[in-house]
Amino acid sequence: MPGTPVFQHTFAAMNTRFTMVLPSVAAAAGVRLAREVEAFVGRQERLMSRFVEHGAVARINRHAGQAAVAAGDAWDLLLACRDHWRRTGGAFDIAQGARTSGASLAAADNGMQYVELDDAARTVRFASPGVQLDLGGVGKGIALDNVVRRLRARGVERAFLSFGESSIAVIGSHPAGPYWPVGVVDPACDDTALHSFRLRDGAMSTSGNRTDDGHTVDPHSGLRRNGRCVLSVACASAVDAEVLSTALLVTSRAERARILNNYPGAEGVEFVCSADAGPQGLHKRWHDAS
Amino acid sequence: MHPDVPETTGDLAEDRRRRRRFLTRLAATVAGSGVLSALPWIAPLRAAPLGSAASDRVRLGVIGTGSRGRRLMQDLLRTPGVELVALCDNHAPHLRLGMQSAGGKPLGFSDHRALLATPHLDGVVIATPLHQHAPMCLDALAADKHVFCEKSLALTIDECRAVARAAGASKRAFQIGHQRLFSNQFLQAHQMVRGGAIGNITQIRAHWHRNADWRNPAATPELERILNWRLYRAYSAGLMGELGSHHLQVANWFLDAAPLSCVGYGSINHWKDGREVHDNVNVVYRYRDGVSVVYDSLSSNRFHGMEVQIMGSKGTIEGESAKAYFEQAQPAPGVAQLVSQLEQGGFDTVAVAAPSWKPELKQGGQGLALRRNANGDDGTAVSLAAFANTIRSGQKIPQMIEHAYRAGVATLMGLAAVEQGGEILWPGNYE
Numbered sequence: 001m002p003g004t005p006v007f008q009h010t011f012a013a014m015n016t017r018f019t020m021v022l023p024s025v026a027a028a029a030g031v032r033l034a035r036e037v038e039a040f041v042g043r044q045e046r047l048m049s050r051f052v053e054h055g056a057v058a059r060i061n062r063h064a065g066q067a068a069v070a071a072g073d074a075w076d077l078l079l080a081c082r083d084h085w086r087r088t089g090g091a092f093d094i095a096q097g098a099r100t101s102g103a104s105l106a107a108a109d110n111g112m113q114y115v116e117l118d119d120a121a122r123t124v125r126f127a128s129p130g131v132q133l134d135l136g137g138v139g140k141g142i143a144l145d146n147v148v149r150r151l152r153a154r155g156v157e158r159a160f161l162s163f164g165e166s167s168i169a170v171i172g173s174h175p176a177g178p179y180w181p182v183g184v185v186d187p188a189c190d191d192t193a194l195h196s197f198r199l200r201d202g203a204m205s206t207s208g209n210r211t212d213d214g215h216t217v218d219p220h221s222g223l224r225r226n227g228r229c230v231l232s233v234a235c236a237s238a239v240d241a242e243v244l245s246t247a248l249l250v251t252s253r254a255e256r257a258r259i260l261n262n263y264p265g266a267e268g269v270e271f272v273c274s275a276d277a278g279p280q281g282l283h284k285r286w287h288d289a290s
Numbered sequence: 291m292h293p294d295v296p297e298t299t300g301d302l303a304e305d306r307r308r309r310r311r312f313l314t315r316l317a318a319t320v321a322g323s324g325v326l327s328a329l330p331w332i333a334p335l336r337a338a339p340l341g342s343a344a345s346d347r348v349r350l351g352v353i354g355t356g357s358r359g360r361r362l363m364q365d366l367l368r369t370p371g372v373e374l375v376a377l378c379d380n381h382a383p384h385l386r387l388g389m390q391s392a393g394g395k396p397l398g399f400s401d402h403r404a405l406l407a408t409p410h411l412d413g414v415v416i417a418t419p420l421h422q423h424a425p426m427c428l429d430a431l432a433a434d435k436h437v438f439c440e441k442s443l444a445l446t447i448d449e450c451r452a453v454a455r456a457a458g459a460s461k462r463a464f465q466i467g468h469q470r471l472f473s474n475q476f477l478q479a480h481q482m483v484r485g486g487a488i489g490n491i492t493q494i495r496a497h498w499h500r501n502a503d504w505r506n507p508a509a510t511p512e513l514e515r516i517l518n519w520r521l522y523r524a525y526s527a528g529l530m531g532e533l534g535s536h537h538l539q540v541a542n543w544f545l546d547a548a549p550l551s552c553v554g555y556g557s558i559n560h561w562k563d564g565r566e567v568h569d570n571v572n573v574v575y576r577y578r579d580g581v582s583v584v585y586d587s588l589s590s591n592r593f594h595g596m597e598v599q600i601m602g603s604k605g606t607i608e609g610e611s612a613k614a615y616f617e618q619a620q621p622a623p624g625v626a627q628l629v630s631q632l633e634q635g636g637f638d639t640v641a642v643a644a645p646s647w648k649p650e651l652k653q654g655g656q657g658l659a660l661r662r663n664a665n666g667d668d669g670t671a672v673s674l675a676a677f678a679n680t681i682r683s684g685q686k687i688p689q690m691i692e693h694a695y696r697a698g699v700a701t702l703m704g705l706a707a708v709e710q711g712g713e714i715l716w717p718g719n720y721e
Contacts (some may be wrong), residue, residue: 006632009622017619023632166646176637183641195642206643
C-alpha cells in the first residue's frame with residue numbers, strides 16, 4: 001500500500017556492503033531477519049575470506065603449499081568452484097590469487113589445474129607455490145544464494161538483496177509488477193540505467209572497470225582486462241551470475257557463446273567505452289539473451 | 291581568484307551585467323538549495339534584485355591594501371552594487387598597489403580616521419595587522435559605519451570584548467572574515483551534522499601545516515616589522531591568530547559552543563630567525579559534554595597540509611577536502627531510490643547494479659563529495675556579497691558577533707596556553 005514504510009537494512013561485509021530490502025515484512029520481523037542475515041553473512045565471510053586469519057580459505061592458503069590440508073567447511077565450495085572452472089573452460093579461476101594480487105601477472109605456475117582435491121580424504125593441496133585461493137567475487141554470490149534460501153525458509157516471499165551492487169538477488173516479484181526491473185548503472189551518470197534486467201526469483205552480477213585500469217585477469221593469457229567497461233549477467237543463481245560476469249569479461253565473443261551453452265537461461269550484456277560517444281560514453285557491444 | 295571574470299571591460303553596462311552574472315552563479319551554489327537557504331546568514335544573499343537606484347549602491351572603503359586587502363578588493367570589484375570609494379594604507383607602496391587595482395578611482399588615505407570622514411561612506415572592509423583591528427573597528431563603529439574586518443577579531447581578550455560590545459550596541463552590520471560560514475561545503479557539512487549523519491560529534495581535529503618561513507622580503511631594516519608583522523608579538527597572535535582562528539571558528543560553529551578551557555605547547559624549533567611568535571603550536575580545547583578539539587599548526591613540514599575533521603560515532607567530515615566518510619555502511623543511492631519507489635507504490639527501473647562498491651575509508655581516497663562554491667571561491671566572495679547585501683537591505687546577519695567573539699577569544703586562549711602553560715579558562719561572554 002502506498003505510504004507504508006519498507007524495511008531496509010544495510011551492513012558492512014566482505015569489504016563492501018550488504019543491503020536487504022523486504023517490502024512485505026513488518027518492521028519488527030525485518031529487524032529479526034536482518035540480525036540473522038548479518039550474523040550468517042559474517043560466518044560466510046570468516047569461511048571464505050583470504051583475509052580472515054582463522055578462516056578456512058585463509059588457512060588453506062597458508063598451508064596447502066606444503067602439504068594436503070583438510071578443507072573442512074570449504075570442501076563443497078572448492079568442488080563447486082572447480083566445476084565452474086571446467087564449465088567456463090578455465091576462464092573462471094579462484095586459484096590465481098597471487099596473480100591478481102600483483103605478484104606475477106604472467107606466471108604460469110598458478111591456476112585451478114594446480115589445486116589437488118582428494119575426494120576421499122576431503123583435503124586440498126597446492127601443486128605449485130604460486131597458487132592462492134581468492135573467493136572474493138564468487139564468495140558474495142555463494143553467500144547471497146544462501147541468504148535467499150534462509151529467507152525463503154522463513155517465509156519471505158518478496159526481497160531485493162544487493163551485495164555491494166555487484167551481486168543482486170531477488171525473491172519473488174516487485175510488489176507493483178510481475179518482476180523486479182533492475183538497471184545497470186551508467187558509470188558516467190549514476191542515476192541512469194544502461195540496461196534493465198527483469199528479475200523474478202533470480203540473480204544478476206556486474207563486473208567491470210570504473211577507470212581505465214582493470215583488475216580482472218584472463219587466466220589463459222595472464223593479462224588484465226583494461227579499459228572502462230561494464231558487463232552484467234542475469235541468471236537463476238547468484239553464484240552462476242558471479243562466475244559468468246567474471247569469466248565473460250576476459251573472453252572473446254566465440255568463447256562467451258560456448259560458456260553460455262553450459263549455463264542455460266543466462267542473459268549477458270556488455271558496455272564499453274566508445275570514442276564516438278565522447279570521453280564518458282559507453283556503448284553496448286554485446287548482448288546475449290539466448 | 292576568478293580567472294573567468296575579467297576585471298573590467300570599459301563598458302559600464304556590460305561590467306554591471308558581468309558582475310550580476312558572477313554573483314548570481316556564486317549565490318546560486320549556496321542559496322539555490324532549499325534546505326541550505328534556511329540558514330539565517332544566507333538570507334541577505336536572497337535580498338531583492340538590484341535596481342539602478344543610487345540607494346541600491348553600497349559605498350565601501352578598504353583599510354589595509356596589503357596582499358589580503360587587495361585580494362578582498364578583487365571580489366569587491368566584482369560584487370554587484372558595490373562601489374569602492376576610498377582606500378587607506380599607511381604603507382605608501384601598498385596604497386599605490388591598491389589604487390592601481392581599483393583603476394585609480396577611489397580616494398586614497400594614509401590615516402583610517404580620514405577615510406572614515408569620507409562623505410556618503412556606508413562601510414569599511416578592514417584588512418590590517420591584528421593589533422590594528424580593535425582600534426579601527428571601534429573607530430569605524432563610532433563613526434556609524436558598517437564593518438567587515440578580517441579575522442581574527444583582535445589581539446587581546448579585552449579588545450575582543452570591547453569590539454563585540456560596540457558591535458552589539460551598533461545599528462550597523464559587523465562581520466568578521468570567517469569565510470567558511472559562506473562556503474557551500476561547510477554549509478552542507480553543517481546541515482549533515484545537524485541531521486545526524488555522523489552521529490554526535492565526539493572530537494574535532496584540525497591542522498594547518500606549511501613548510502615556509504612566513505616572511506616577506508624587507509629591503510631595509512625599518513620595513514621588517516611593517517612587512518613581517520605576523521612574526522612579532524606586539525602586532526600578531528602568530529599561527530593561532532592567522533591560521534588557527536579559521537578552524538576554531540568552524541569548531542565553535544559545529545559544536546554550537548565556545549571552549550570551556552584549553553592546554554597547549556609551542557616553540558620555535560626550526561625558524562630561529564629572530565621571530566617572536568612560535569613556529570609550531572599544539573593546543574587541546576575542552577568543550578561541554580567531554581568533547582575535545584585538537585589543533586596544531588607547523589611551519590616546518592607540509593606533509594599533512596590543511597584540514598578540519600569533524601568526527602562522530604557514525605562518520606567523519608573533512609571540511610577542507612569537502613568529503614564525508616561513514617563508519618557504518620549506507621545503502622547505495624539506487625537502493626534508497628528503490629525503497630522510496632516501493633513506499634510510493636511505483637514500478638520502474640532503478641539503476642543500482644554496478645561493479646562492486648568499496649567502503650568509504652580515508653585510505654581508499656573515496657568518500658562522499660560535498661558541494662563546493664562556484665568559481666573556486668572559498669567563501670570569501672560570497673561573504674563579501676552577503677556583507678554588501680546586509681548593508682543594502684538593512685537586515686543584519688544573525689550570530690555574526692558571536693562567531694567573531696568566540697573564534698577570536700578561542701584563538702587567544704590557545705595562544706595564552708602555549709605561551710604561559712597551564713589550563714586557560716573561557717573568560718566569559720562579552721555582554
